[in-house]
Structures are given as structure tokens and as C-alpha cells.
Amino acid sequence: MSASDRVGLREAAARLGVHYMTVYHYVRTGRLAAEREGATWLVERADLEALATPGAHPVRERPARPGRLAERMVRGDEAGAWSIVEGAMASGTTPSAVYEELLVPALRHVGDRWEAGVISVADEHRASVVATRVIGRMGPRFARRGRARGSVVLGAPPGESHSLPVAIVADLLRAAHLEPIDLGANAPADSFAEMAAGADRLVAVLIGVTAEGLEAAVRETIGAVARRVDAPVLVGGRAIRDRAHALSLGAAGWTGPSAASAVAAVESLLA
DSSP states (O other): GGGGGEEHHHHHHHHHSSOOHHHHHHHHHSSSSEEEETTTTEEEEEHHHHHHHTOOOOOOOOOTTHHHHHHHHHOOOHHHHHHHHHHHHTTTOHHHHIIHHHHHHHHHHHHHHHHHHSOOOHHHHHHHHHHHHHHHHHHHGGGOOOOOOOEEEEETTTTTTHHHHHHHHHHHHHHOEEEEOOOSOOOOOHHHHHHHHTTTTEEEEEEEEOOOOHHHHHHHHHHHHHHHHHOOOOESTTTOSSHHHHTTTOSEOOOOSHHHHHHHHHHHHHO
């Protein structure tokens, strides 16, 4: 999309025939989608035209945004990536929805492009670094006051190098008023067991796997936990096909196909 397809808030106000602060209010309340670049908010002309149409519905996030976020991440443009995330939240998108509807699809888009040979390994790593920084800035928005309902140990087993899916699940657990104990990527089996044994009101242990060929490491981790605590171990991630696959590895259950379903699986244990 070219720069001519977007305008600043003052020009948007002039086109709508309203005060500048009125347009700003539209952006902050989610009636008008906007993207921040530096200190300037930009809106798309098409959104303005839709808003100016009698009986127009509120303008929500556009499906193309995950692709635009992926492009910023691949370019290593942290500020640009954050402006898209910030714009989504200013338009009324919750932090959880930013992960589920924007960041996770963007990461999937990057992964698909890498697998197709469109981008290089270096591009994929650079995108991951930007995503890590975005998650770091998002983290405090998931904090909840008061005592957590219980704790969840989670991480990726030995040989699994991807920590981003685990970090995303950890934040969503925090939003659900649970205390995540995040071990990150390539965590030794004994580390899972140690953290589980010392956890306060442990609800479950989650193991995330995206790489193929790690079944032995998953079984070892589940066994190490079982020797220390009597708590359900749930397994999920792109490399775990379904519940039957998870059970075949010795797990008590499957976390499902997404970060949101992983949180739902933990909620079902509490229920």
C-alpha cells in the first residue's frame, strides 16, 4: 500500500468535516482503525470513506494487517512492527486478541515464507528477534492483580529451539489469572521436574513442540515430571498432530492447535 492511500488525523478530520479530537476519539475507541508511524497516526482513505457513508459500521482491524506485520518483522523494523500492534490496541483490540489475531498469524506467515524459500534463514531469525521484542513490550499488559489461581510450568523440551510459542502461552495464562513458570526453549527434562516440584498450587505442566523428531525428548520430560509430582502433563505445538499423538507420548492430554486452546485446556483442569 502506498503512502498516498493513507492520511494523517488532521486531513482525516477535514475530510469528515469534524474536529481533529473527534477523529482521535474515533481511533482510541476503535471506530476508526489507525497505524502509528513515529509520532503520527495514519488512517486509510478507504476506511474514511466507509466511515463517512451513512449508517456505516465501525471500522475494525483489516485482514491484511498480519501480513503487514510480518513484512515489518522480516525487515527488522521493530518500531514499525510495534506501531502496527499499538495501532491495533488503540483501535480497541485486546492484548490477547493482538496475539491470537495479529502476532501469531504474522509468525505463521513468516514461517510459511521461509518454508517456501521466499525468505532466508537470516530473515526468519531477524523476524523472530523483532517478535521477541514485541512480546517483551506486551508482557506487562497481561498482568493481573491479586493471587493467581494456580501455577503452570511450561517450556519446550531438549532439542526444541523455538521459545516464542511458549512465551505467548505464558502471557495468555497470566491474563487468565494463572502464574506461568516459563522455562523457554531447549529446557532439560530435569528442569521441568524441578520447577514442577517447587511450584505453588501446580495445575499442570505444558510441553510445546514445533520441530519433528523430538518424541524421545518429550517422553523423557514427561517421565522426569512424573517421578517428582502427580500433576497432568499436556503436550502440544505444531509437531503434535492430535490428542492420540499426545497420549502416545505418555501425556495426560493435548493442548490443542493454538495458544488459546492451550489456555482452555488448563482451564478445563481447573473446572
